[in-house]
Each structure stands twice: as C-alpha cells, then as structure tokens.
Amino acid sequence: MSIHEIRILPPLAIARLGSSEEPLENYxxxxxxxxxxxxxxxxxxxxxxxxxxEISEAYQPATPIKFRDSKxxxxxxxxxxxxxxxxxxxxxxxxxxxxxxxxxxxxxxxWSVSLGNLKAFRRTGVEQDKVHASxxxxxxxVHPIEGRCDNFLAGKILPLGSARYIRPNxxxxxxxxxxxxxxxxxxxxSERRITAMGVNGPITEADDVVKDRIIYDTTKEHATxxxxxxxxxxxxxxxxxxxxxxxxxxxxxxxxxxxxxECDGIVEAELQVGFKTLRAFARIGAGPPAFAPDSLPxxxxxxxxxxxxxxxxxxxxxxxxxxxEDIVRRAYETVRLxxxxxxxxxxxxxxxxxxxxxxxxxxxxxHRMFAPIMATTLVDNLSVVALHQSILTxxxxxxxxxxxxxxxxxxxxGDLSDKGRRKMPAMMRGADARYxxxxxxxxxxxxxxxxxxxxxxxxxxx
Amino acid sequence: xxxxxxxxxxxxxxxxxKLPASLKIEMTMLAAAKHAASExxxxxFTWREFAVFLLTTAAEIEHSLMVQYLYAGWSLGGPQVPxxxxxxxxxxxxxxxxxxxxxxxxxxxxxxxIRFLGAPLALDxxxxxxxxxxxxxxxxxxxxxxxxxxxxxxxxxxxIWPDDVSVADRKEIEKLAAGPDKQNVNRVGALYKKLIELIxxxxxxxxxxxxxxxYPTQSSWDEYARGYGKGARGSSVGGTTKTPDVLVxxxxxxxxxxxxxxxxxxxxxxxxxxxxxxxxSSHFRRFLTIFKHFPKDGAWEATIPVPSNPVAPGxxxxxxxxxxxxxxxxxxxxxxxxxxxxxxxxxxxxxxxPGESGTTRRQGVVINRMFGExxxxxxxxxxxxxxxxxxxxxxxxxxxxxxxxSLQLPESDAxxxxxxxxxxxxxxxxxxDPRISxxxxxxxxxxxxxxxxxxxxEMRLYAGASTVRTGPRHKGVA
Numbered sequence: 001m002s003i004h005e006i007r008i009l010p011p012l013a014i015a016r017l018g019s020s021e022e023p024l025e026n027y028x029x030x031x032x033x034x035x036x037x038x039x040x041x042x043x044x045x046x047x048x049x050x051x052x053x054e055i056s057e058a059y060q061p062a063t064p065i066k067f068r069d070s071k072x073x074x075x076x077x078x079x080x081x082x083x084x085x086x087x088x089x090x091x092x093x094x095x096x097x098x099x100x101x102x103x104x105x106x107x108x109x110x111w112s113v114s115l116g117n118l119k120a121f122r123r124t125g126v127e128q129d130k131v132h133a134s135x136x137x138x139x140x141x142v143h144p145i146e147g148r149c150d151n152f153l154a155g156k157i158l159p160l161g162s163a164r165y166i167r168p169n170x171x172x173x174x175x176x177x178x179x180x181x182x183x184x185x186x187x188x189x190s191e192r193r194i195t196a197m198g199v200n201g202p203i204t205e206a207d208d209v210v211k212d213r214i215i216y217d218t219t220k221e222h223a224t225x226x227x228x229x230x231x232x233x234x235x236x237x238x239x240x241x242x243x244x245x246x247x248x249x250x251x252x253x254x255x256x257x258x259x260x261x262e263c264d265g266i267v268e269a270e271l272q273v274g275f276k277t278l279r280a281f282a283r284i285g286a287g288p289p290a291f292a293p294d295s296l297p298x299x300x301x302x303x304x305x306x307x308x309x310x311x312x313x314x315x316x317x318x319x320x321x322x323x324x325e326d327i328v329r330r331a332y333e334t335v336r337l338x339x340x341x342x343x344x345x346x347x348x349x350x351x352x353x354x355x356x357x358x359x360x361x362x363x364x365x366x367h368r369m370f371a372p373i374m375a376t377t378l379v380d381n382l383s384v385v386a387l388h389q390s391i392l393t394x395x396x397x398x399x400x401x402x403x404x405x406x407x408x409x410x411x412x413x414g415d416l417s418d419k420g421r422r423k424m425p426a427m428m429r430g431a432d433a434r435y436x437x438x439x440x441x442x443x444x445x446x447x448x449x450x451x452x453x454x455x456x457x458x459x460x461x462x
Numbered sequence: 463x464x465x466x467x468x469x470x471x472x473x474x475x476x477x478x479x480k481l482p483a484s485l486k487i488e489m490t491m492l493a494a495a496k497h498a499a500s501e502x503x504x505x506x507f508t509w510r511e512f513a514v515f516l517l518t519t520a521a522e523i524e525h526s527l528m529v530q531y532l533y534a535g536w537s538l539g540g541p542q543v544p545x546x547x548x549x550x551x552x553x554x555x556x557x558x559x560x561x562x563x564x565x566x567x568x569x570x571x572x573x574x575x576i577r578f579l580g581a582p583l584a585l586d587x588x589x590x591x592x593x594x595x596x597x598x599x600x601x602x603x604x605x606x607x608x609x610x611x612x613x614x615x616x617x618x619x620x621x622i623w624p625d626d627v628s629v630a631d632r633k634e635i636e637k638l639a640a641g642p643d644k645q646n647v648n649r650v651g652a653l654y655k656k657l658i659e660l661i662x663x664x665x666x667x668x669x670x671x672x673x674x675x676x677y678p679t680q681s682s683w684d685e686y687a688r689g690y691g692k693g694a695r696g697s698s699v700g701g702t703t704k705t706p707d708v709l710v711x712x713x714x715x716x717x718x719x720x721x722x723x724x725x726x727x728x729x730x731x732x733x734x735x736x737x738x739x740x741x742x743s744s745h746f747r748r749f750l751t752i753f754k755h756f757p758k759d760g761a762w763e764a765t766i767p768v769p770s771n772p773v774a775p776g777x778x779x780x781x782x783x784x785x786x787x788x789x790x791x792x793x794x795x796x797x798x799x800x801x802x803x804x805x806x807x808x809x810x811x812x813x814x815x816p817g818e819s820g821t822t823r824r825q826g827v828v829i830n831r832m833f834g835e836x837x838x839x840x841x842x843x844x845x846x847x848x849x850x851x852x853x854x855x856x857x858x859x860x861x862x863x864x865x866x867x868s869l870q871l872p873e874s875d876a877x878x879x880x881x882x883x884x885x886x887x888x889x890x891x892x893x894x895d896p897r898i899s900x901x902x903x904x905x906x907x908x909x910x911x912x913x914x915x916x917x918x919x920e921m922r923l924y925a926g927a928s929t930v931r932t933g934p935r936h937k938g939v940a
Contacts, residue, residue, distance in 0.1 A: 034909045035916070375684035377826030386917065390834030393913045397906040399844035402559075402837075418684070454539035454555065455548050 003273050005085040008282035015286040017184030018075030025061035035389045038294045053140035055172040073289050077180040095173040112136040113163045115265035120225045128222045133160050140167040151223040156215035160263045181286035182261035189216035189226035189257030197249045226257030295333035303439045312440035319448045325395050332388035340379040343427045345372035362416050373421045400453025408437040509666040514581040516657050521572045521584035526601045528565035529863045535559040536843050537605035540766040554752045561745050567708040568726045574680040578713040580673040585806050586869045590771045591782040605765040611753045612638035618745040654727035662720045680712040768860035787852035790901045791859035798842045800889045803866040808832035810871045811878045845903045879925035886918045
C-alpha cells in the first residue's frame with residue numbers, strides 16, 4: 001500500500017476566538033423536542049497534553065458543555081488531519097505505520113501555516129497595511145503565528161494564534177495539526193481616542209479598549225488607518241463605514257485605527273515520498289465565538305459550499321422532508337433570537353428607528369419613506385415564534401411545504417415594495433444590507449419537496 | 463344560509479329556485495333589481511338591514527366557495543398520477559389553493575363592509591351539501607373533476623364570455639355544471655352588483671348609517687395578505703406570475719365600501735375583454751385553463767379518492783354525506799372540526815372592539831394564531847387523506863369542515879381567550895386518545911400537543927390579564 005496523494009480534512013475549518021487556556025470541547029446539536037431548543041450533547045473529544053504535544057486521551061466531556069471559564073471564552077481549536085489516498089478509491093488517515101511503510105517518519109511531514117488579516121488594507125488600499133503571518137515546522141512545539149505589517153511599531157506583532165503538529169503516539173498514530181486561534185483582543189494605534197468633534201476641537205478620552213496593545217505606527221509615511229474615512233467610492237465596502245470610530249462634523253465615520261485578531265489563510269502539508277513531493281492544503285479562519293450555539297442561521301457557509309459544489313438544483317433523490325424541516329427550524333431559531341418588534345421598525349417607547357435595522361437602511365440607502373416592514377401588530381416576538389412553531393408542527397404531519405411562494409427569490413433582494421420586503425426570510429439581526437434570500441439550491445429543495453409530497457409513490461420508488 | 467332566511471328570499475324573488483337553469487338566474491336577478499331600484503325596501507327590512515342581509519349572504523357564499531376550493535385543491539395528487547402529469551397537477555393545485563386564498567380575502571373584505579355597517583360578523587354557513595336560491599349552485603365538498611370545475615367556471619363567469627371560448631365548449635361546460643338534474647348555476651357577480659348599487663345610493667343608505675370607527679378592527683391587507691397581492695407577487699409554479707392576489711380591503715367611507723365590493727366582484731369574473739383573455743387575472747379564466755387540460759373520464763386520475771361531503775363521527779350521515787367510519791380517521795376528523803372552529807374563533811376575535819389594557823396590542827397575536835390554525839388545518843387534512851374512509855379501504859378520509867354548534871361570539875376579550883383555551887383542551891383529549899397517540903401519525907400528534915400546551919399557557923395569562931390585576935394565576939396546562 002503506497003501513498004499516491006495526501007489531503008487535509010476538513011478542507012475548511014473555522015476556529016472561534018477565545019482567551020481561555022482550555023479549548024472548547026466537542027459537541028453535537030441534537031433535536032429532541034421538535035419545538036424546543038437543540039440539545040447540546042457532549043461528543044468525544046481529544047485531549048492534548050500541553051507538555052508533550054501528544055493526545056493523551058479521547059474522552060467524553062461532562063455535561064453541560066462549558067463555553068467559558070469565568071470571563072474567558074473557550075476557543076474553538078480545530079484539528080486538521082492528513083489523509084492518504086492509497087489507490088483510486090481509498091482515502092485513509094495517514095498514520096505513523098503508513099509513513100513507515102514508505103520509509104518515512106513523522107518528522108518528514110512539513111507543515112506551513114500562512115494567515116492574514118487584511119481588514120485595514122481592504123479599506124485604506126495601502127499595501128503597507130496588510131498583516132501577514134507565516135511559519136513552517138516539522139516538530140511538535142507550539143508555533144505562535146505572528147502577524148507582521150510594515151506599518152506596525154518596531155518589534156510589534158498582531159498575534160493570530162498558534163499551530164501545533166500533534167505528536168503521534170501508539171494510541172493516536174494519526175498525523176494531525178491543531179490550530180488554536182487568538183484570544184479575541186483589539187489592538188490599536190493610539191492611547192486616546194476621539195469620541196466627537198466639539199466646538200473647540202475634538203473631544204478625546206483614554207482608550208481602554210486597546211490599552212497596552214498599541215501596535216500601529218501612525219508616524220509612518222503610508223500609515224493612514226487611524227483617521228481613515230471611507231472616500232465614498234465604488235471601492236468602499238458595502239455597506240460602508242463599518243469600522244470602529246466616531247462621526248466627524250460631516251457625519252462621516254472616522255477610524256480609530258483598531259485591528260482585531262481575526263484572520264484566515266492556508267495550512268499546507270508536504271511529504272516527500274520517493275521522488276514525488278506530495279502536497280495538500282486546507283483553509284482555516286478564525287472568527288468570533290458563537291453566542292447562541294444551540295441555534296443555527298438559516299443560510300450558512302455550508303449552504304453556499306453545497307450550492308457551489310452541486311449546483312442550484314437538487315436531485316429528487318436528495319429531497320427529503322427532514323431537510324426542509326431543517327431549513328424551517330433554522331428560520332424559527334433565527335426568529336427566536338430577534339427582537340422582532342424593534343427590527344421591524346415598530347416605534348419603541350415613542351422612538352422610531354432606534355437600532356441599525358433593515359427598515360431604516362431602506363430609507364438611508366434609497367430614500368424610501370421610512371416604514372416598518374410587517375404590519376406593526378404582527379411582530380410580537382412570542383407570537384411570531386409560535387407561528388414558526390406551527391409551521392414546523394404542520395410539516396411533522398407529512399404535508400408538503402406550502403410556502404414556496406412567500407420565499408424571496410435571489411433576484412428580489414432589492415425589492416423594497418411592501419410585498420417585496422415581507423417575503424421570507426424577512427429580517428436579519430442588526431443587518432444594514434439588503435434583504436436575505438435562501439440559496440437557489442435551498443429554494444429548489446423546498447420546491448421539489450412539494451412534488452415529492454404530492455406524489456408519494458414515485459418518491460417511494462426512488 | 464340559515465333555513466329561516468329562505469323565507470325572505472322567497473319574498474324577494476319572483477322566480478322559483480327550482481326553475482330550469484335557463485330561466486332562473488335572469489328572472490331572480492331582475493326581480494331583485496326591481497326591489498333594489500324601488501323606493502321602499504323589501505318587507506320587514508330597512509335598506510340598511512337589507513344591505514346587511516345581502517352582505518351576510520355574500521359572506522356565506524364566499525365562505526362556502528373558499529372551503530370548497532380548499533377541499534378540491536387538497537384532493538389533487540396521489541400516487542396514481544402519471545409522472546408526466548406531476549408538474550401540471552402540482553400547478554393546478556397551486557392555482558386552486560391560490561383562488562381559495564383569494565376567496566379568504568373576499569370573505570375578509572365582506573366582513574369589513576359588514577362591520578362598517580355596524581352589523582355583527584357573519585361567519586356562519588350551512589354544512590355541506592346545501593342549497594339556497596342565492597347560492598350559485600348546491601354547495602358540496604367534492605374532489606376536483608371536470609364537472610366540479612365546470613360549476614366553478616360558470617359561478618365565476620362574466621356576463622359575456624370571451625370570444626376564444628367556442629360555443630361548443632361553453633355548452634359542454636354549462637351542461638356539465640348543470641349536472642344530470644339540470645340545476646341552475648348562478649353567477650356570484652349578480653349579488654355583488656345589487657350590493658354595490660344599494661351601498662352606493664345615498665338615498666337608501668345615509669352616510670350616518672356607516673361606522674368608520676370600526677376601521678381599526680377591520681382586517682387589513684397588511685395583516686392578512688402575507689405578501690400575496692397587487693398582482694405582481696408571482697408564484698413558484700411555472701407560468702403563473704400574477705397570482706394569487708389576495709384582496710383585503712377596508713372601508714372608512716361609502717366610496718371605500720363600493721370600491722371593496724367592486725374589486726371582490728371583479729376578481730371572480732373577468733371584468734373586461736382584456737382580463738377575459740388573460741389566463742391569470744380572473745378565477746373564471748384560471749378554472750377554464752385547468753378545465754381545458756383536465757383528464758377526461760378514465761384517461762388518468764388527477765385526484766386522491768376522497769368522498770363527497772365527508773362527516774366526522776357523530777350523528778349518522780345525512781343524504782349526500784359520507785360518514786368517516788375508520789376509527790383513527792374519525793378522531794382526526796373531530797380534531798379537524800375543532801381546529802376549524804378555532805380558526806373561526808380567532809377570526810372573530812380579531813374583529814372584536816379594542817378593549818382596555820392592551821387588547822389592541824394582542825390583535826397581531828390573534829392573527830398569527832389564526833394563520834397557525836390554517837397551517838394546522840392543512841396538516842390535519844393531509845393526515846386524513848392518508849387514512850381510509852372505512853373498512854372497504856378504497857376511499858380515503860378527508861377534511862369534513864363541519865360547522866360548530868354555535869358561532870355566538872364571546873362578549874369580552876377574556877371570554878374569547880377562555881374559548882380558545884377550552885377548544886385547545888377539547889382537542890387535547892382527542893390527541894391523547896390511544897388510537898391517535900399509538901396511531902400512524904403519533905409524532906405529529908405529540909408535536910401538536912406540545913404546541914398547544916404552550917399556546918394554552920400563554921392564553922391563560924391573557925384571559926387572566928383581561929380580568930384580574932393581581933393574585934396567583936391558575937398554573938394548569940390545557
């Protein structure tokens with residue numbers, strides 16, 4: 001059995017920032033009560049011995065799963081495992097034995113991690129604002145991933161977490177790397193920040209958010225991130241002005257020069273087998289923690305990838321009532337997390353448009369007359385949640401879905417008429433963009449499940 | 463229509479309802495028009511009362527049509543439909559259920575005009591089958607066939623049929639609609655025409671007869687149409703881009719009331735030549751399109767084998783009704799009837815006058831509950847269609863849509879909530895029956911019980927909050 005090819009699985013891993021020393025343990029989301037919250041059920045977890053870098057055990061975590069230690073959030077630190085293709089159809093974990101069969105040992109695996117944070121560069125367009133980090137290793141030490149940037153102060157870096165090649169042992173001979181993301185801290189460019197423009201000039205205060213974490217050198221020739229203002233050009237982000245700062249006398253958002261420790265990039269593995277150099281890569285990223293871990297969004301990266309892989313149409317054989325129910329459940333879970341009355345644009349204690357919300361953005365961006373999205377009477381949250389529960393319940397009867405017509409089509413995200421704004425999915429939390437639509441593939445799944453439900457025999461035959 | 467109402471109808475119309483189809487409609491409507499044009503209202507009526515009477519009749523007809531269309535639409539499908547016809551049958555189903563939604567809008571609009579006249583809601587109707595001189599034809603819950611389609615077409619037909627319908631086609635449709643008994647099929651539009659004339663005439667109905675203060679409790683498009691409407695919402699079904707178009711219109715003035723009734727009348731018929739050519743604009747045209755493609759006898763079967771006028775266990779089935787005999791199906795039929803009553807109770811509740819302490823704020827809560835019940839009815843109907851009607855097993859059970867013993871409405875907000883809680887409790891007893899909890903659809907029953915338990919808990923708070931300001935609340939579960 002020889003190694004023809006290597007791959008890293010999963011090919012995409014999303015870490016979640018956290019400052020606890022203990023990574024989050026593994027869990028699965030299980031639907032026990034069809035109308036309740038998903039149960040967070042502990043799942044087998046690998047414990048890494050910090051001293052040796054080996055996996056000391058695979059254990060079943062205690063319940064309930066702990067998401068934080070005191071105030072420190074437990075980071076999600078994914079494992080990336082190398083798999084070997086040994087013939088046309090066999091993909092198996094790469095192990096010490098498999099390496100030995102090729103006359104190799106774990107030290108022959110070379111890992112490279114390249115990460116970046118281009119948030120400041122995305123706005124300023126200044127090359128010197130790019131933050132990059134890269135490291136390569138074959139040992140089993142913890143390798144900090146240090147973001148470097150031309151516009152940083154001398155000796156300063158942006159910590160982007162660490163990577164460790166797990167030392168294989170007899171019990172866990174697989175070849176894997178663990179990426180541990182950064183703590184979730186904010187770094188800055190100045191000890192003080194401007195909060196507003198006063199009559200006699202800027203009003204400032206000590207900036208405790210970035211205290212002791214000043215890394216950006218505002219004195220450098222091309223350092224424009226502190227004080228940056230979106231120029232109002234097509235290259236602006238959409239929506240614009242989405243960086244921390246203050247509003248100047250013209251109402252424009254002025255950057256405080258903040259940098260966070262989120263990042264994304266590539267993990268590569270390289271292995272010399274005979275005369276061939278085998279390489280594989282995976283993508284990793286680090287984002288914010290999940291603060292509603294028992295709920296899933298209605299449209300996720302997984303939905304996007306599935307559409308990219310398999311196209312916008314679903315094969316009838318892949319249509320199932322469970323998949324439709326899952327979409328509706330995710331809609332229900334999203335609604336459960338919304339303050340529907342406020343986000344709808346209902347007046348709150350006599351005030352209109354108090355929060356960043358879609359109904360307000362329709363006015364800000366397009367000068368649409370400000371109006372709530374749904375009838376103001378209909379958006380009491382308990383009642384909207386109950387309505388979504390009614391849909392979930394009805395689907396349990398086996399009746400085919402009937403709501404295809406009220407789904408927003410991808411071409412309709414900019415339809416700001418009353419009926420356009422009232423299609424589903426209706427609102428997003430704190431969204432200041434246009435309306436959300438399911439992926440074409442999700443819509444097609446629901447559409448096809450109607451046919452499947454109406455003509456059951458044909459479905460049964462397939 | 464209540465049987466006692468026929469007394470008034472017989473005095474209104476010079477023609478007998480038993481006359482042949484060719485004569486009845488023209489004569490009855492002419493007679494009615496004569497009354498409407500005269501200076502004095504019909505005996506025992508004021509003009510206002512007469513308008514309310516006609517609106518009540520219109521409400522009953524819209525209600526009956528809506529339920530019939532739901533029943534017919536739900537009958538489409540089943541494993542026997544050949545695969546090459548799946549798309550067409552799915553489309554027909556969507557079209558007919560879309561028309562049912564529009565009839566729901568008509569019913570809501572008529573109720574609004576009734577409220578505008580200061581009259582009580584008209585949610586009652588007879589159980590199926592039933593007939594009346596003002597009904598377009600004897601109402602019946604039937605699966606979709608060419609004959610039922612023909613009745614729907616004639617009911618919703620314009621005065622002048624469009625040119626592209628050949629004389630032979632029209633004759634065939636009218637013959638099928640009349641059936642073997644050659645019964646008359648009235649046009650719904652004629653009733654609206656009379657209503658519009660009456661409400662639009664200040665010499666018969668003074669402005670002081672109207673109640674614009676009812677406007678806040680009238681149903682609104684914003685609350686009811688859920689994004690369906692204005693002719694442009696589109697549909698997932700290929701080839702239907704303009705429907706359904708749910709009209710829910712409110713009235714704060716005479717002009718509003720006339721406009722609302724005119725719009726309702728026009729949505730059924732193709733009001734002009736252009737609309738008559740458009741396959742999507744009118745109910746008439748949409749039914750006609752299905753009729754043209756519907757399989758002729760024996761070619762293939764587009765519907766599930768559901769009976770006509772199914773009834774839940776209770777009194778023996780009357781003439782023309784089909785008793786649901788299967789034990790499990792019978793219980794689900796009882797559940798269906800309770801949920802149907804709940805839906806009507808929620809609908810009535812939404813029209814109740816705004817009360818103290820936040821009753822108005824709960825309007826949306828009630829409306830959302832009402833829509834939730836629509837989903838439940840659809841689900842229970844789906845369950846019924848998968849259960850046998852009786853031991854023979856050839857026919858399936860279906861939604862009975864039987865009216866409750868009474869639609870006398872509670873007088874206070876709290877009493878409404880108590881009624882809702884009572885109905886949930888009655889339903890719980892059925893859902894917990896071992897034949898349901900151990901039956902084919904136990905997972906659905908369990909989920910529905912869970913949904914209802916939460917609803918009952920919430921409603922008890924509302925019932926208590928309307929009458930009791932302090933003190934412990936009863937903590938039981940419905």
